[in-house]
Amino acid sequence: MISFTRPYFLRKALGLFLLGERGGGILKIRVVMESTLKEITSNGDSVLDMKDKCGVGGGVEDMYGEDRATEDQPITPWTFSVASGYSLLRDPHYNKGLAFTEAERDAHYLRGLLPPTVLSQELQEKRMIHNLRQYQVPLQRYMAMMDLQERNERLFYKLLIDHVEELLPIVYTPTVGEACQKYGSIFRRPQGLFISLKEKGKILEVLKNWPEKSIQVIVVTDGERILGLGDLGCQGMGIPVGKLSLYTALGGVRPSVCLPITIDVGTNNQQLLDNEFYIGLKQKRATGQEYAELLDEFMSAVKQNYGEKVLIQFEDFANHNAFDLLAKYRTTHLVFNDDIQGTASVVLAGLIASLKLLGGTLADHTFLFLGAGEAGTGIAELIALEITKRTSVPLEEARKKIWLVDSKGLVVSSRLESLQHFKKPWAHDHEPVKELIDAVKAIKPTVLIGTSGVGKTFTKEVVETMASLNPKPLIMALSNPTSQAECTAEEAYTWSKGHAIFASGSPFDPFEYEGRTFVSGQANNAYIFPGFGLGIIMSGTIRVHDDMLLAASEALAAQVTEEDYLKGRIYPPFTNIRKISAHIAAEVAAKAYELGLATRLPRPTNLEKYAESCMYTPVYRTYR
Numbered sequence: 001m002i003s004f005t006r007p008y009f010l011r012k013a014l015g016l017f018l019l020g021e022r023g024g025g026i027l028k029i030r031v032v033m034e035s036t037l038k039e040i041t042s043n044g045d046s047v048l049d050m051k052d053k054c055g056v057g058g059g060v061e062d063m064y065g066e067d068r069a070t071e072d073q074p075i076t077p078w079t080f081s082v083a084s085g086y087s088l089l090r091d092p093h094y095n096k097g098l099a100f101t102e103a104e105r106d107a108h109y110l111r112g113l114l115p116p117t118v119l120s121q122e123l124q125e126k127r128m129i130h131n132l133r134q135y136q137v138p139l140q141r142y143m144a145m146m147d148l149q150e151r152n153e154r155l156f157y158k159l160l161i162d163h164v165e166e167l168l169p170i171v172y173t174p175t176v177g178e179a180c181q182k183y184g185s186i187f188r189r190p191q192g193l194f195i196s197l198k199e200k201g202k203i204l205e206v207l208k209n210w211p212e213k214s215i216q217v218i219v220v221t222d223g224e225r226i227l228g229l230g231d232l233g234c235q236g237m238g239i240p241v242g243k244l245s246l247y248t249a250l251g252g253v254r255p256s257v258c259l260p261i262t263i264d265v266g267t268n269n270q271q272l273l274d275n276e277f278y279i280g281l282k283q284k285r286a287t288g289q290e291y292a293e294l295l296d297e298f299m300s301a302v303k304q305n306y307g308e309k310v311l312i313q314f315e316d317f318a319n320h321n322a323f324d325l326l327a328k329y330r331t332t333h334l335v336f337n338d339d340i341q342g343t344a345s346v347v348l349a350g351l352i353a354s355l356k357l358l359g360g361t362l363a364d365h366t367f368l369f370l371g372a373g374e375a376g377t378g379i380a381e382l383i384a385l386e387i388t389k390r391t392s393v394p395l396e397e398a399r400k401k402i403w404l405v406d407s408k409g410l411v412v413s414s415r416l417e418s419l420q421h422f423k424k425p426w427a428h429d430h431e432p433v434k435e436l437i438d439a440v441k442a443i444k445p446t447v448l449i450g451t452s453g454v455g456k457t458f459t460k461e462v463v464e465t466m467a468s469l470n471p472k473p474l475i476m477a478l479s480n481p482t483s484q485a486e487c488t489a490e491e492a493y494t495w496s497k498g499h500a501i502f503a504s505g506s507p508f509d510p511f512e513y514e515g516r517t518f519v520s521g522q523a524n525n526a527y528i529f530p531g532f533g534l535g536i537i538m539s540g541t542i543r544v545h546d547d548m549l550l551a552a553s554e555a556l557a558a559q560v561t562e563e564d565y566l567k568g569r570i571y572p573p574f575t576n577i578r579k580i581s582a583h584i585a586a587e588v589a590a591k592a593y594e595l596g597l598a599t600r601l602p603r604p605t606n607l608e609k610y611a612e613s614c615m616y617t618p619v620y621r622t623y624r
């Protein structure tokens with residue numbers, strides 16, 4: 001006997017609804033009128049509810065991506081089959097392990113394939129976290145989490161959501177950095193698509209090899225600047241995988257619509273090229289036209305395969321490509337560079353929040369950055385933009401409050417000729433200064449931000465000087481992973497004698513100084529991109545606009561409570577992140593509607609409730 005799954009909404013045509021039902025390798029299509037929709041569904045949401053919830057591209061009728069291909073555009077014929085028995089246990093989307101009920105074991109040919117005990121998801125979760133805690137080495141925990149993700153997706157996400165503060169440092173920075181460094185050795189099964197130079201001319205076909213057809217978010221890297229660890233080539237795949245698991249866990253974007261991609265154009269990392277276990281192309285990086293052509297083919301193929309409204313997040317590209325890619329595609333595609341834009345938004349949120357502790361307005365402060373790359377100049381520009389919005393000071397003037405130091409020293413006008421284009425707006429008039437400490441003494445910043453990718457660069461003298469210049473110096477050590485942090489929480493609090501307000505890109509444990517416990521915030525774009533992406537998807541937004549980044553910053557800053565301030569933190573804890581993400585999503589979507597960039601019409605009245613209703617929850621579903 002073939003058992004069929006619950007019907008699901010495929011498309012609406014001529015006022016009728018087409019429902020799909022899967023069973024025994026057969027896709028049954030039923031045509032019904034709207035009035036009968038409620039009757040047809042059994043457990044959980046009605047099909048009508050599903051249809052009204054957020055769908056691909058934020059639209060309703062293309063929920064399964066069927067409508068986005070034009071009539072004359074070739075499509076791939078594909079079929080559904082129902083997993084049952086052994087293959088059901090091997091399917092991470094549907095596997096529930098020992099949580100299959102007696103009835104499900106009967107209906108799905110599972111008898112004898114599982115031991116007799118039936119466990120609840122809660123008990124499975126308790127056992128899993130207990131097992132994870134037995135591992136002393138973070139990389140072992142990472143591997144156990146990845147195994148779980150490949151075995152039982154819902155349990156993975158439930159565990160991650162319920163233990164977010166504990167597990168974020170495992171699936172994300174800092175441990176994901178080590179995982180990328182060792183990716184060749186720990187690689188088991190593909191978790192995303194690898195598109196290398198070998199696939200040139202065939203990228204559309206490669207995209208069609210991915211099992212999911214309706215994709216809403218792609219995180220793509222070319223592996224050249226993985227965190228502050230440099231060029232890790234193809235092994236950078238850990239980053240898109242990790243970022244997308246946060247899209248789901250923190251932002252509630254369904255895992256099936258997320259696609260991690262690594263573009264492999266070679267690597268200039270000689271150690272990897274010499275390593276027999278390296279999994280990528282063993283050649284130096286392609287550059288220039290060869291690189292541009294591959295990226296262009298990729299961008300076109302993505303749009304052709306998934307439509308206008310797929311969000312493409314560029315992640316950990318080196319700055320010599322990142323700015324150009326963003327500039328090239330921001331008017332033709334829905335693109336977002338997390339390192340430039342997401343980081344800017346999260347740091348601006350922290351700065352807005354910190355004004356409660358520091359006093360004054362943003363325009364009253366002076367900012368000094370160590371590092372003038374993607375993160376540094378991205379943040380600098382958004383601060384300047386926010387100042388102009390709030391004060392009507394022209395952008396050029398606002399920029400003068402912001403100074404950057406790169407590997408050659410302070411960015412000043414006498415260096416203008418030789419500066420990369422993204423540094424030029426920051427080349428103010430000043431005599432050359434070589435060292436950071438001298439720049440601190442000369443500029444007298446109230447805020448010091450590290451985006452250099454180089455650890456230990458905020459020395460004792462630097463922090464002490466900041467503390468001598470300011471009653472409450474704001475110090476942000478943003479570089480990841482922990483080994484690359486410009487200073488630790490302990491150093492910031494000790495050297496400033498407990499006066500610093502501190503935040504870092506990778507997390508630090510609370511630190512006790514002279515009887516007071518300081519809880520530093522994590523200034524990481526993980527606060528922003530999941531909610532930002534959700535806001536874009538649910539509203540069917542077609543382009544990213546800077547005002548949406550400002551809206552996200554203000555939404556995040558508004559979530560910092562008195563209790564957080566008392567502990568010295570300028571970011572809320574991650575424990576509330578799903579509520580925070582819904583709030584960010586709502587504000588981002590509201591801005592998109594205001595700007596006329598949102599296509600999901602009519603606009604839902606209560607965007608925050610709508611965002612919450614769109615969010616994936618990983619509790620097990622009942623199988624009939």
Ligand SMILES: NC(=O)C1=CN([C@@H]2O[C@H](COP(=O)(O)OP(=O)(O)OC[C@H]3O[C@@H](n4cnc5c(N)ncnc54)[C@H](OP(=O)(O)O)[C@@H]3O)[C@@H](O)[C@H]2O)C=CC1
Pocket residue numbers: 225226227228229318319338339343346370371372373374375376405406407408450451452453454457478479480481484504505506523524525526
């Ligand atoms: N917390 C967060 O959410 C995020 C953190 N980051 C972290 O920020 C770091 C930088 O990333 P990104 O901006 O993309 O990298 P880039 O390579 O674009 O920029 C690095 C900048 O640091 C400068 N630099 C390097 N070494 C030194 C040094 N010894 N002294 C002074 N300046 C130096 C470089 O100078 P030059 O231009 O002269 O080469 C460059 O301007 C990484 O560690 C990354 O993990 C990034 C994004 C988000």
Ligand SMILES: CC(=O)C(=O)O
Pocket residue numbers: 173226227228316338339479480505524525526
């Ligand atoms: C957090 C992040 O995106 C980075 O360090 O690159």
Ligand SMILES: [Mg+2]
Pocket residue numbers: 227315316338339
């Ligand atoms: Mg990044």
